[in-house]
Amino acid sequence: MTGSTRGSTRRSTRGSGESSGPLRYPLLFAVVIISAFPVYWTFMIPSRTNDVVGQLPPPFLPGGHFFANAARVFDTVNFGKALMNSVIVAGSITLSTLLFCSLAGFAFAKLNFRGRNALLLVVVSTMMVPVQLGIISLYIEMQELGWGNRLISVVLPTAVTAFGVVFMRQSVIQAVPDELLEAGRIDGCGTLRLYWHVALPALRPAMAVLGLLTFMQAWNDFMWPLIVLNAENPTVQVALSTLASGHYRDNTLVLAGTALGTIPVLVIFALFGRQIIGGIMEGAVKG
Amino acid sequence: MRARQGRLMAMAGTAVLAMVLSTTSACGGDDGGKTKLTINTFGVFGYTDLYKEFEASHPDVEIVETVSEYNDHHNNLVNHLAAGSGAADVEAVDEGFIAQLKATPEQFVNLNDLGASDRESDYPAFKWSASLSADGKTQIGLGTDVGGLAMCYRTDLLEAAGLPSDPAAVSALWPTWDAYFKTGRDFAAKNTGVKFFDAGTNIYNAQIFQLDESYYATGTSDVIVGSNPKVKTAFDTTAKAISDGLSAGLVAFEDEWVTAMKEGTFATITCPAWMQGYIKENAPETAGKWNIAEIPGGSGNWGGSWLTIPAQSDHKDLAYELVSFLTAPEQQTRIFKETGNFPSSVTSIKDSAVQSFTNPFFDDAPTGKIFGESAISLEPQYQGSKHGAIRQAMEHGIQRIEQENQAADKAFSESVDEAERAAR
Amino acid sequence: MTIATPAHPAQTTAESAPAARETPRRQRRPHSTFRRIGRATVPYWLIAPFFVIFTAFGLFPMLYTAWISLTDRDMLRPDAAKFIGLGNYTDLFSDEFFWNAVGNTFLLMAMSSVPQLAFALILAHILNTRLRARTLFRMGVLLPNITSIVAVTIVFSQIFGRQFGLISWLLDTVGLDPINWQAGEWTSKTAIASMVIWRWTGYNALIYLGAMQAIPKEHFEAAAMDGASTWRQLWHITLPALRPTIAFTALISVIGQIQLFTEPLLFDNSPGSVSGGNSHQFQTLALLLYEESFRLHNFGYGSAIAWVMFLVTMALAAGAYFVTRGTSRLTGGSR
Known part of the structure; x- marks a missing residue:
């Protein structure tokens, strides 16, 4: 096997060659334009008025009505509450995922306990289980618990994920050397203090990546919130689908809502795009 | 690198916190101890001005209306009734779904208990009976309009x-x-x-x-x-x-x-x-x-609709006040003039203001x-x-x-x- | 249950195909356990939250769904549910709507996964050259992936509108008739597949790019000296090395497509319709599950659909596992 070359493998950061042809920049620009166009559209249409938008050809340049249309969104659906709900849901899921997954990841990576490998295998196996196929029972369960239409029913099922556990285990193995833990142990630290004072600081970059990905995924989640929440207590995505399916399909209104719901992830992406890309390229991301 | 990541994390945390704070402060102000009365409708009921009048006469009440697409509205209602939670205090029901819903009258407040029986004589027989339970005891809704x-x-x-x-x-x-x-x-x-x-x-x-x-x-x-x-x-x-x-x-x-x-x-x-x-x-x-x-x-x-009050509502009496206000003959006359929805109240139908109305x-x-x-x-x-x-x-x-x-x-x-x- | 292995790329690639990607140096001591710490119960407390949550909201619902699928249960009258054995399953297999949804699901899977992965490979190959503004390009291609599916579908539905859609207008300007995208068997699937492709191509490209950068540079240098063009290098060096990664992305993509829900739900232009078009021409299994359960209230029948979807997913994952294992053994052996 290639074990001996593993450590010395040079990373070909400069790429395989420069001679991909003169077409590569035009090609890339085309791809980026196709990628960005619908996002541009989401922000451009609501900056115009409906009578302009209804014409052919449609407008391609922004106008000055974005804030007027955005204000209409808040009048039409309970969008303020939707935004707050989404922040609460995605924020809680992110925090609990980071905490519980790093704890479990730390245990699986560094602690010795009976049944560890078997339990790890169980964790990994559950990643194959498409949880939303249990939605009918989950729905019944949440009603029985009295949590129907409450945010907790959206938060709890994804409060700690197998993917996060495996991801954090991998990160602990990579980022927390045994020597450091030995040293801490000699200083008299207990397991939890080792986790807190030794492992956690070293895990910050990995936790940043996991946190960002978790937040964005939770923010964008749709099917389960649609089923378990209602129009008075929606997340942003549920509010958007209400908006889009109302009798008055009013493009500037619907897309103004869509734009508002997209702004938070765009901000995160603009600030942390490099980290997110790094996380994906590390192959760390489950689709 | 590590320091940089830490800073980024801190920035992310601050951003999230700022969003939480800004949204709470944006939404927190107008609650001020008011009772929130929710009403779910579809299509065009034309109630916006009537809500304002009701709020004016009930200063401690805030009415929140959610308008959904016709099929979505009724399916959501059915799901929320089955779930035991999630329905609004007042739910509009169209003729296409009233038969299904009155089959489970226990899901709704019996409006007769709150005084609706006085209104029976003011509705055409078909409108009154269409929302009456099979045993004739429970009236689940008061009619808003008919769809001639x-x-x-x-x-x-x-x-x-x-x-x-x-x-x-x-x-x-x-x-x-x-x-x-x-x-x-x-x-x-x-x-x-x-x-x-x-x-x-x-x-x-x-x-x-x-x-x-x-x-x-x-x-x-x-x-x-x-x-x-x-x-x-x-x-x-x-x-x-x-x-x-x-x-x-x-x-x-x-x-x-x-x-x-x-x-x-x-x-x-x-x-x-x-x-x-x-x-x-x-x-x-x-x-x-x-x-x-x-x-x-x-x-x-x-078509033509009714306003109902789900049994799960926390504000049944207040909801009934709103329902009887919105379905009162004079309001039905007014809605007819403003939107065209034709009254289902005999008083209103016979009102000369309706009979002689021409729609500009x-x-x-x-x-x-x-x-x-x-x-x-x-x-x-x-x-x-x-x-x-x-x-x-x-x-x-x-x-x-x-x-x-x-x-x-x-x-x-x-x-x-x-x-x-x-x-x- | 080792079929779980391909779910994690780091594992697949680092453990079964080491040469396929970079492996950080520290990981050379991966499984060394920090033996002396850990009192007897502490580790169990640390991993308990996962198992509690999964049991309560993953495992239990799955098993309970299996039970419901053996009953005739109306959502509105749970007390009247009665045991009917495999009745729902036998009904399912003679239900033309079910087979229609199976066909649609698999067709959409093929129509979106194949182009998506092919485009992603080409895109990764281009991104893997010496580029100015590298990060900007990478962010550009990933942009679709961070937008929500709801947002994507709302925008694409307008772009694919029949009379006033952007594409119909473009067709009109070059003298072609507008297309009623939603009505047609193939046009509707094309539109939905394009949403999926748009959203996932860049994401997969970045995974491939990560894997490509782990290929030792010498391989390319040797090939370049032999005069192999960059596209020949893609075919002869990159592709074989990327095989496990490709298998992984294919599996993830396929699993995602089995559950395709939001796009066909929101693409339907009939107000309030959840049937995936007038002829159910784009009703997927997940949409049928939703319609049966939450519109027609047949929880028993809906649960049977859920279990069939689950079993199909498992079968595909197992298949992918064996394919991957086969390939990685091949690539491992050839070195």
């Missing part, structure tokens, strides 16, 4: 095709559906670039709602959609009209339908009273270009007279519990003919299969 049928048309577009535009003359053009379709073929022959009607489903549904019996055998749960020859006739005549090129092929209530209404690409549209509100609200710029004639083929009722949006059509005559004496069609789902399956067939050129017979048999499956 008429035909709205664009005066300018009929004139452009050399047809009369005066309501009496237009009504005389189409005493029957056959005459209506013949007028349509004459209209199409003029090649004005405009289609005769908007969507096959609206023409088909109008014919269905004129029948004494449609998808269910009266008083039973027997589905007769496939065996009732009158359903087949309505389907086939609609299919023929489509193949004659009379339909704009739009999907009713969808956004291109709205755009077409604005742009005037169809000349006539089936007008249950509540459709006036849709036209006015969706295409305000067409004011004065419309008028209203009689519906071909005799009277019928399509529809070229001063005497809508009080047009919709008023049949409203009191109406013999409603019996509807079984899955009427709504069957109707949707049949509409799919009409749309397949319009959009995919499917043969009428195939479309009908496929739709009947789908309908029977949905009703199983």
